[in-house]
Amino acid sequence: MEKRTLIIYTLIILLGCIFAVMSGYSQEDVTTVEDSAFEKKMRPGVPFLHDQHNEQAELDECNTCHHVYEDGKLVEYDSSEGQECSECHTINKGDNPISLVNIYHLQCKGCHQEKKAGPIMCSECHPR
Amino acid sequence: MHDIYNFVSGPLVWASFIIFFAGCLYRLISMAVLARKKDVFVYEYMSFKFGLRSILHWITPFGTVKWRKNPFFTIVTFTFHICIIFIPIFLSAHIILWKESWGVSWWYISDTAADVLTIVAIASCIFFLVRRIVLPEVKYLTSISDYVILAIVAAPFITGFWTYHQWPGFRIMGILHIIAGETMLAAIPFTRLIHMIFFPFTRGYMGSEFGAVRHAKDW
Ligand code: HEM
Numbered sequence: 001m002e003k004r005t006l007i008i009y010t011l012i013i014l015l016g017c018i019f020a021v022m023s024g025y026s027q028e029d030v031t032t033v034e035d036s037a038f039e040k041k042m043r044p045g046v047p048f049l050h051d052q053h054n055e056q057a058e059l060d061e062c063n064t065c066h067h068v069y070e071d072g073k074l075v076e077y078d079s080s081e082g083q084e085c086s087e088c089h090t091i092n093k094g095d096n097p098i099s100l101v102n103i104y105h106l107q108c109k110g111c112h113q114e115k116k117a118g119p120i121m122c123s124e125c126h127p128r
Numbered sequence: 129m130h131d132i133y134n135f136v137s138g139p140l141v142w143a144s145f146i147i148f149f150a151g152c153l154y155r156l157i158s159m160a161v162l163a164r165k166k167d168v169f170v171y172e173y174m175s176f177k178f179g180l181r182s183i184l185h186w187i188t189p190f191g192t193v194k195w196r197k198n199p200f201f202t203i204v205t206f207t208f209h210i211c212i213i214f215i216p217i218f219l220s221a222h223i224i225l226w227k228e229s230w231g232v233s234w235w236y237i238s239d240t241a242a243d244v245l246t247i248v249a250i251a252s253c254i255f256f257l258v259r260r261i262v263l264p265e266v267k268y269l270t271s272i273s274d275y276v277i278l279a280i281v282a283a284p285f286i287t288g289f290w291t292y293h294q295w296p297g298f299r300i301m302g303i304l305h306i307i308a309g310e311t312m313l314a315a316i317p318f319t320r321l322i323h324m325i326f327f328p329f330t331r332g333y334m335g336s337e338f339g340a341v342r343h344a345k346d347w
């Protein structure tokens with residue numbers, strides 16, 4: 001085999017591998033917020049391109065959102081990513097879900113209002 | 129958009145609620161003072177028993193001769209009033225906003241139910257409008273202000289429905305919706321919509337006078 005053909009083949013295989021890995025990643029990437037604790041959903045899941053959002057909003061600390069509290073105080077150097085918000089902000093089955101809705105709204109909408117950037121109206125976060 | 133939204137959903141909400149409560153209180157007090165000045169017997173005749181008896185008849189569908197005479201109008205009137213009280217207080221989106229601002233929440237109706245009630249409310253407004261235009265005896269008594277009041281009342285329903293269904297321009301509609309709701313609240317003390325506050329007193333007085341003085345029914 002010619003050297004040039006070899007390089008091209010290698011490149012193609014390499015690209016293929018990268019593509020496969022990337023697409024595998026993006027399948028796992030969070031693209032919507034859809035908490036499993038909401039039984040009967042009133043609205044479709046909220047589009048949320050996790051990594052892109054945090055990059056654009058310049059959120060470097062994971063625990064800005066995935067926080068951990070101890071004795072009612074925010075723990076600075078700990079985070080809770082991988083846990084759904086509802087694992088700590090629990091609602092019982094059949095309960096009024098408004099308290100869980102609220103912690104999402106306080107966190108998402110709260111920051112958007114503070115920074116005057118990002119969606120704040122129902123329809124902007126909950127497209128039909 | 130942030131500044132506009134924050135303004136209409138912050139200071140303007142405060143303003144409208146303060147105008148609503150203070151305005152209603154003012155109207156009630158000035159009416160009470162006026163009644164004492166013009167006709168002291170208003171207070172003499174006011175009777176809890178006869179007043180309540182009349183109010184209960186009038187808030188019961190078909191509980192009065194007038195309601196029975198006009199069955200269709202009666203049905204529309206009652207459903208409309210149920211909608212206008214029920215939707216703003218028990219809509220999930222409104223409750224979510226109460227929770228965000230004040231940490232309080234209560235029972236709410238499903239969004240589907242809200243949609244149905246909203247359509248009924250808008251249809252009722254159209255009915256009231258057509259009735260005003262078509263019936264000569266109603267048209268005769270109608271002034272521009274009646275149409276304005278009808279528009280003020282219909283606007284929150286139309287804009288809210290529009291926003292919820294995210295039809296084109298829904299962001300602007302959302303802002304307009306909030307302003308429309310606030311306009312309605314603030315307009316209550318200063319328009320005929322004050323009947324919402326005065327009804328128990330006017331009806332209660334009629335009931336008292338008919339019941340205790342004339343020994344007759346007023347329904
Ligand atoms: C005090 C000001 C008010 C505010 C801040 C407000 C806010 C809202 C919001 C945020 C929505 C949801 C839109 C969406 O889901 O995208 C909504 C919907 C709605 N609101 Fe209001 N509202 C107000 C007053 C009122 C009043 C006074 C009425 C009726 C008399 C009303 C009737 C409705 C209706 C009918 C809907 C749509 C419900 C549906 O189609 O499911 N609102 N409102």
